Amino acid sequence: MKKGLLLFILILGTFATYQTNLVAAEEAIIQVDNLNVRTGPGTTYDRIGKVNTNETYTILEEKGDWLKIQRNSTDGWVAKWLTKVKKDRNVVSSSHYSKYDYLRIRSAPGLDGKVRGYLMKDDQVKSQERKGRWLRIEKGKVKGWVHGDYLSKNESQSPILENKEEKKTSAQGKIKVGTSVLNVRSQNSTKGEIINQVRKGQIYDYIAKKGSWYEINLGQGKYGWIAGWLVNEVENNQSSSSTPSDSHNKNKQETYVSLIYNSTNLRNGPSTNHKILGRGHKGDRFDVIDKQGQWYKISYKDKEAYLASWIVKEFNEESSPATSPSNHTLNGKTILIDAGHGGRDPGAVGRSGSYEKSLTLDTAFLLKKELENKGAKVLMTRKDDTYISLSIRSYQSKRSNADAFVSLHYNSAPSNIVANGLNSYYYHSKDKTLATSIHNSMVNHTGLKDRGTKKGNFHVIRENNKPAVLLELGFISDAREEQTLLTSSYQQRVSQGITDGLIDYFN
Numbered sequence: 001m002k003k004g005l006l007l008f009i010l011i012l013g014t015f016a017t018y019q020t021n022l023v024a025a026e027e028a029i030i031q032v033d034n035l036n037v038r039t040g041p042g043t044t045y046d047r048i049g050k051v052n053t054n055e056t057y058t059i060l061e062e063k064g065d066w067l068k069i070q071r072n073s074t075d076g077w078v079a080k081w082l083t084k085v086k087k088d089r090n091v092v093s094s095s096h097y098s099k100y101d102y103l104r105i106r107s108a109p110g111l112d113g114k115v116r117g118y119l120m121k122d123d124q125v126k127s128q129e130r131k132g133r134w135l136r137i138e139k140g141k142v143k144g145w146v147h148g149d150y151l152s153k154n155e156s157q158s159p160i161l162e163n164k165e166e167k168k169t170s171a172q173g174k175i176k177v178g179t180s181v182l183n184v185r186s187q188n189s190t191k192g193e194i195i196n197q198v199r200k201g202q203i204y205d206y207i208a209k210k211g212s213w214y215e216i217n218l219g220q221g222k223y224g225w226i227a228g229w230l231v232n233e234v235e236n237n238q239s240s241s242s243t244p245s246d247s248h249n250k251n252k253q254e255t256y257v258s259l260i261y262n263s264t265n266l267r268n269g270p271s272t273n274h275k276i277l278g279r280g281h282k283g284d285r286f287d288v289i290d291k292q293g294q295w296y297k298i299s300y301k302d303k304e305a306y307l308a309s310w311i312v313k314e315f316n317e318e319s320s321p322a323t324s325p326s327n328h329t330l331n332g333k334t335i336l337i338d339a340g341h342g343g344r345d346p347g348a349v350g351r352s353g354s355y356e357k358s359l360t361l362d363t364a365f366l367l368k369k370e371l372e373n374k375g376a377k378v379l380m381t382r383k384d385d386t387y388i389s390l391s392i393r394s395y396q397s398k399r400s401n402a403d404a405f406v407s408l409h410y411n412s413a414p415s416n417i418v419a420n421g422l423n424s425y426y427y428h429s430k431d432k433t434l435a436t437s438i439h440n441s442m443v444n445h446t447g448l449k450d451r452g453t454k455k456g457n458f459h460v461i462r463e464n465n466k467p468a469v470l471l472e473l474g475f476i477s478d479a480r481e482e483q484t485l486l487t488s489s490y491q492q493r494v495s496q497g498i499t500d501g502l503i504d505y506f507n
């Protein structure tokens with residue numbers, strides 16, 4: 001039944017997209033000076049203003065030989081024979097604003113269209129064409145289709161103005177920063193100017209919440225907005241001295257679900273009567289908090305939402321096919337972890353302003369824990385945010401007694417912001433087995449796109465006398481992937497992948 005209905009809706013949707021509706025604006029270019037604008041279509045109507053040669057106006061209506069034009073003050077009528085009508089399909093017909101961050105721009109008017117880019121909340125775009133519910137838009141160099149439901153004719157009201165009147169004083173709650181370095185912005189969107197930065201584990205009072213953004217109190221009368229998906233709300237009685245890693249109990253079984261269909265509704269309660277909080281796409285993953293009847297309670301942008309169980313696939317971390325046999329360990333092995341970049345070298349910068357150097361360091365510590373749990377001895381080329389040259393990293397490896405050198409990086413492709421997935425590199429062909437073993441295990445553990453194992457001419461693995469690999473753990477230039485990579489649960493999964501890959505290699 002449900003499937004039949006769904007199919008029916010899909011078919012309807014397909015027909016709708018065939019109904020092409022070209023919105024072509026017409027404009028009138030005034031050909032004389034001091035042309036009268038009148039209240040109606042004729043010389044008997046009152047004059048309400050004048051227009052001049054070469055001024056261009058959008059035509060609202062046409063009656064006989066008269067045109068109603070749109071003006072900043074009042075709309076009015078002008079004699080058509082004293083204007084030149086420009087019919088141009090490329091003329092701006094309507095302005096729209098994105099209602100959400102990371103709204104996908106697709107190559108075709110449908111969910112099958114490839115993702116070419118994103119709009120951020122309140123980004124303004126012009127549309128010249130409509131197909132069904134999809135609008136063709138342009139943003140910078142990116143041209144494509146956006147679903148009309150996610151666009152608004154009006155810019156959302158400035159949150160800063162709104163908040164000035166109320167609040168500003170009383171704390172609504174507390175949040176703890178969940179990522180190494182988080183930008184504080186002047187408004188609740190990534191378009192807001194960066195006014196400050198806060199660090200992992202720090203706790204702030206927030207005085208307002210808007211969409212997925214929090215307005216926090218920075219002290220000394222200063223306030224700013226931070227992305228809600230990179231922080232966690234904390235109980236009021238939680239002391240700020242607790243370490244951020246406390247919440248990641250390694251014995252906890254992590255269950256997550258993956259969406260089977262595009263445009264899956266995420267709701268605020270366990271039934272289809274509940275409000276839709278957002279939509280997910282095929283392959284999106286969410287951590288499961290609880291299961292209530294036929295519904296999963298999941299974590300969504302660090303809030304909670306509900307997903308119907310019949311439209312998702314469940315995964316248990318422990319039942320993952322890549323889980324290593326428990327009798328295999330890394331006893332007696334020494335692993336040198338190299339967290340890429342650091343200090344004055346930030347590496348790549350992610351779409352939301354995250355730094356590669358911070359992500360690699362966070363992951364390095366999680367990996368260290370995983371490796372030690374399996375009996376390995378762990379060395380690190382850096383343990384904090386300091387700059388270390390490539391030759392020093394190689395030198396550290398050469399003079400160490402490491403059995404393997406693992407360099408951690410996060411990838412970026414600014415010119416192709418939708419590139420995603422995992423890459424693993426070796427330089428000396430004897431290290432290909434190591435790279436392949438780690439790579440396959442990482443892909444199994446994370447489900448990220450498999451971009452393969454390749455030979456790579458990188459200093460730290462070339463100038464190295466130990467088995468050495470360089471791993472690119474995902475693309476922070478892809479807005480959606482970046483949000484996954486920033487989570488501890490992803491970094492934990494990829495660390496388990498690397499650990500199991502090393503176990504396979506040594507056994």
Ligand SMILES: [Zn+2]
Nearest residue numbers: 340347409410
């Ligand atoms: Zn890097």
